[in-house]
Amino acid sequence: MHEYAIAQHLVNLVETQAKMAKAKRVLAVDISLGEQSHVHSESLSLYFDMLTDAEKSPASGAELRVKRTPMWFYCPTCKLEYTVKTNDFCCPDCSELGQLIDAGDELSLQSIEVKV
Amino acid sequence: MTLASKTIDIKQRLLIKNDEAAELNRNAFQAQQVLAINLIAAPGAGKTSFINETIKGLKTKANVAVIEGDIAGSIDTEKVLAAGASDAVQINTSGKCHLEANMLSVSLEQLDLNNADFVLIENVGNLICPTSWDLGEQLKVCLVSAAEGDDKPVKYPEVFAKSDVIILNKIDLIPFVEFNKSFFYKTLKALNPTAPMFEVSCRTHEGVEAWLSYLQQTHSSQFQEHDLRV
Numbered sequence: 001m002h003e004y005a006i007a008q009h010l011v012n013l014v015e016t017q018a019k020m021a022k023a024k025r026v027l028a029v030d031i032s033l034g035e036q037s038h039v040h041s042e043s044l045s046l047y048f049d050m051l052t053d054a055e056k057s058p059a060s061g062a063e064l065r066v067k068r069t070p071m072w073f074y075c076p077t078c079k080l081e082y083t084v085k086t087n088d089f090c091c092p093d094c095s096e097l098g099q100l101i102d103a104g105d106e107l108s109l110q111s112i113e114v115k116v
Numbered sequence: 117m118t119l120a121s122k123t124i125d126i127k128q129r130l131l132i133k134n135d136e137a138a139e140l141n142r143n144a145f146q147a148q149q150v151l152a153i154n155l156i157a158a159p160g161a162g163k164t165s166f167i168n169e170t171i172k173g174l175k176t177k178a179n180v181a182v183i184e185g186d187i188a189g190s191i192d193t194e195k196v197l198a199a200g201a202s203d204a205v206q207i208n209t210s211g212k213c214h215l216e217a218n219m220l221s222v223s224l225e226q227l228d229l230n231n232a233d234f235v236l237i238e239n240v241g242n243l244i245c246p247t248s249w250d251l252g253e254q255l256k257v258c259l260v261s262a263a264e265g266d267d268k269p270v271k272y273p274e275v276f277a278k279s280d281v282i283i284l285n286k287i288d289l290i291p292f293v294e295f296n297k298s299f300f301y302k303t304l305k306a307l308n309p310t311a312p313m314f315e316v317s318c319r320t321h322e323g324v325e326a327w328l329s330y331l332q333q334t335h336s337s338q339f340q341e342h343d344l345r346v
Contacts, residue, residue, distance in 0.1 A: 002213055002245035009130050021124050031130070036274045038244045071273060073306065087270050088299070089306040097306050103277040107130040107248060115121045 003039055006107065007047035013109050014059045023114035026062040030111045034069050036104035041066045062112075071104030134249055137217035141252025144224060145235070149339040150181075151331070152235045154215075154253035156275055159241030161261040162285045164192050165318040167236050168199040173328045174234070175200050178335070178344040181232035183207060183223050185215040185240050192238065203228040214245035217252055233335060233344045243272040254338060261286040263293050266300040269307055277307040281314070283327065288317040 010031065018026050029048075033039050045064045052060040070083040075091035075098045082092055091098050129135060145152045157163045171180045179202035184192045186208060193206045205223045207215060220237065229235070237253060239246040243260075258279035260268050263286050269276045276282065282304060290297070304313070312330060316323035335344070 002248070005212065005214075005216065006130055006248075009133055012133065013126070013128065013130065017124060017126055021122075027121055034274075037248060038274070087267075089270070089273075089303055097302060099309070100273075100277055100307050103274055103307075105248065105274045105278070109126045109128050109130055111123050111125045111127075113121055113123045 003043040004047050006039060007044055007051055010044070010048060010109065011051045011057070011059060014062070014112055015057060017109075017112055018058045018114055021114055021116065023058060023112075023116055025115040026059040026112055027115055028063040028065055028113040029059070029109070030065045030067070030113075032067045032069050032106050032108045032110055034071070034104040034106040036071050037107050039107065041068075058114075067110070069102075069104060069106050071100070072102040073098035074101045131248065131250075134217045137221055138250035138252035141217055141220055141224065142254070143252075144229065145252065145254065148229045148232070150229055150232050150235055151255065151335045151338055152237060152251075152253040153255045153257050153331075154237045154239060154246070154251050155257050155259060156239045156243065156246045156279070157241065157259035157261075158243050158264060161241070161259050161264060162318050163238050163241065163259060164195055166259055166283065166285060166316070167196055167238060169316075169318045169321065169324050170234075170236060170328065170331070171196060171199045171201050173324055174331070177332065178233040179231055180234045180236060181227055181229070183220065183227065183235060183237045185209060185219075185238055187211055187240060202232055209240055213240055213242050214249050215239050215251055216249050220251045231345060234331065243268070243275050247275040247278055255280045255334065257281045257283060259283040259285055262290045262295040265293075266296040269300065269303040273307050276304055279308065279311055281312050281330075282308070284313070284315045286317060286319070287315045287322065288320050 054060040078093045181203040182196040182201045184206045190206045193204045205227045256279045314327045
């Protein structure tokens, strides 16, 4: 839903970093997207392409590589970290309610691969 | 990887520019001793009614300014001014599904912050997108109504996990809409065990007083030695 706005921020970050590194081209962009961030990878890729003009942007044509990171809970009884399988956030082993340790809302630029 | 290519480590939040703009807004609120509240809710949850209840309830005790985020139009601004808001500004997002920090910065230039104790920011009706964008508020408040169902924390965990306060509105409808309170609270507690939680009905005014007291207490603990402006 909000992929266009996020793509604008992503393109700005990538272009700034590429400029700082005096890169000729950006070959690939590695990002982490939390599963709960509600960002659709294909949609983000589409906007990334739209916003990187082949004539003007060194990031044009770069491959967007997306790592999805899940929401994590911790079960104090089983001392187990788990991702959600049931619809009530309960521990898959003992069915007790766990505690949230990672909301799965990451939106980050990890690295870029550039041609110098 | 070819010889001419290299990898540059960055590890930065994608929305860093938004975060920076949000920090400037936060500084402006702190400097003016204004408590800013980012109200996030689905369409029809009762955001505008809740804002009106808050304005009316605080009328003799504090000045409440309002920033209305909406896709288009100015109906809500007129409503909150009629309810007694000290000032109100509308942000039309031109279709964007959430407010961003720089949109707020622009609206703050038009808003009389000097004369306000609270700024209520009504985000665009949406439980998903607004959560990712920090506006510089001191309190992120998630408002959900009983009529929407008890499964909202399960369906939209991020907003419940990230909010400072949770409001359950339309509690007068609970007997009619099969809202399972224990399931709602169980999942909410897993996501956010510490956030204060208020049950209200803007129609019957039940529970609103507790919310108003909480707001005033939060204001005085945030800005010690400062009297409210009314």
